[in-house]
Amino acid sequence: MRNKLIPVIGILLVAxxxxxxxxxxxxxxxxxAQTYAxxxxxxxxRIIYVVQQDDNCLRISMLMGVSMEYLRQTNRLDAxxxxxxxxQLVIGIGGPAAASPTPGPSPTxxxxxxxxxxxxxxxxxxxxxxxxxxxxxxxxxxxxxxxGEYIPTGTEPIVEGGAISLTSLTGTYSQTLDTxxxxxxxxxxxxxxxxxxxxxxxxxxxxxxxxLSNTLKVSPGDTSYVGFGAxxxxxxxxxxxxxxxxxxxxxxxxxxLLVGIGLGGYAxxxxx
Numbered sequence: 001m002r003n004k005l006i007p008v009i010g011i012l013l014v015a016x017x018x019x020x021x022x023x024x025x026x027x028x029x030x031x032x033a034q035t036y037a038x039x040x041x042x043x044x045x046r047i048i049y050v051v052q053q054d055d056n057c058l059r060i061s062m063l064m065g066v067s068m069e070y071l072r073q074t075n076r077l078d079a080x081x082x083x084x085x086x087x088q089l090v091i092g093i094g095g096p097a098a099a100s101p102t103p104g105p106s107p108t109x110x111x112x113x114x115x116x117x118x119x120x121x122x123x124x125x126x127x128x129x130x131x132x133x134x135x136x137x138x139x140x141x142x143x144x145x146x147x148g149e150y151i152p153t154g155t156e157p158i159v160e161g162g163a164i165s166l167t168s169l170t171g172t173y174s175q176t177l178d179t180x181x182x183x184x185x186x187x188x189x190x191x192x193x194x195x196x197x198x199x200x201x202x203x204x205x206x207x208x209x210x211x212l213s214n215t216l217k218v219s220p221g222d223t224s225y226v227g228f229g230a231x232x233x234x235x236x237x238x239x240x241x242x243x244x245x246x247x248x249x250x251x252x253x254x255x256x257l258l259v260g261i262g263l264g265g266y267a268x269x270x271x272x
Contacts, residue, residue, distance in 0.1 A: 039064075039091065047092040057081035064091045122220025123192055128177075129185035130162040130200050133209040133229030140227050158182055159230050161203035169195045169215070185225070193219055198226050206230040 039047045049064060057077070061068045072081055074090045083089070131140045134156060141155045162179040166188045173196070177186040199213040209229040216224055 041093075045093050046090050049089045049091045051083050051085055051087040051089060053085050055083065055085070057083065060089065060091070066091050123190040124218035124220060124222040124224065125187055125189050126166055126191050126196070126198065126216070126218060126224045126226065127185040127187040128164045128166075128198060128200065129225070129227045130159045130164065130179045130202065131156045131227060131229055132159050133231045136209050136229075136231050138210045138229050140229065158184070159203065159206060162206075162230070163201040165197075165199050165201075166191070167197050167199075168192070169197060185227075191218055200228040200230075202230040205233055207233055 039049050041047050049060060051060070057068045057071050060066075060083075061071060068081060071077060071089060071091070072079075077083065129140060133140070135141075158179050158181060160179060160181040163176055164179060164186050165174070165176045167174040173192055173194070175188055177188065179186055195215060195217045197213065197215050200208075201212070202208055207230065209231050210227075212228050214226055216226065218224055
């Protein structure tokens, strides 16, 4: 009978052990794997680790690859390296995290200014008056209208026989025209663009009343007016009909005659 109980007892023991192991496996919670994100440098370059539950300096040292001495000195921990959950620890210094550029307004394209069209090489017109400045004021009378616009023909006529010269300052153009009587100026046509010297020469019998040279700049399509003044020289005083005798001599002779008559009358009275 005893021999028959031994196998039964062995089976019960094995069943009991298996049952206990199954209860232990059910009671033990499944291990949760903790994952740690690799800390990145902040804007100031510091690499920060936030202390998790059940962390200690040794575990952080092994996990982050830094020495415990570095953790203590850098974060000013005590000799036991006491830390608390949620505490921020500096575990290194790196470059500052690259900030994502904030998109701004799209730049307004700068308009390209139009390219200046080079001069087509057009010509200009220059008209010059050498007028008879009768009153010698250096101005051609009535050469503007009520609105101040220039009138090429004034009341003082043109001096005939003068010469007007127009010469470019670069020497590429030079022309001379003679003045004619009347009121119209002489005009140079088809004058190229540029800077010019314009001058006048007065004929014999005249004196200039203005400066006889000037400079001007002409552009294609322009019509420029320039005026110079000249005045006739004074005529010599004509001799009188008495053969050139001065009236002063006649007056002196009459005075001498009167003095002589007076002296003669005085002498006649003294004889009486």
